[in-house]
Amino acid sequence: MHEFSFAYNIFKVAEATAIKYNAKKITEVLLEIGELTLIVPELLQRSFEMATKGSIAEGAILTITLTPGKIKCRECSKISGVSLTHEAQLTGLQLFKCSNCGSNNTEIVEGKKANVKNIKIQE
């Protein structure tokens, strides 16, 4: 399960930060996820609950912000914003057309990453 290992990694990052600040509890984790990661926020929420059970992050709120995807065209070098189609969500195939010249020769430059932006702790 993609989301579970992902949730576990988030927890490890948050935990390491909390330990650094001598926190007793993590109350909230603010997370930014690229739209093209194909991560389902609801599944991630549930996985996060499971991954943090019995830890200092148990009961912490996971706040997810989705960031839009961007592609760069290899033909005309234009950057366009893209969002995931329903089809891409089902198949996992992510082929995007340049909005400027219509070429399929594009690469994803944003939207494939996820990172912990901030955590809230109780000292």
Ligand SMILES: [Zn+2]
């Ligand atoms: Zn183009």
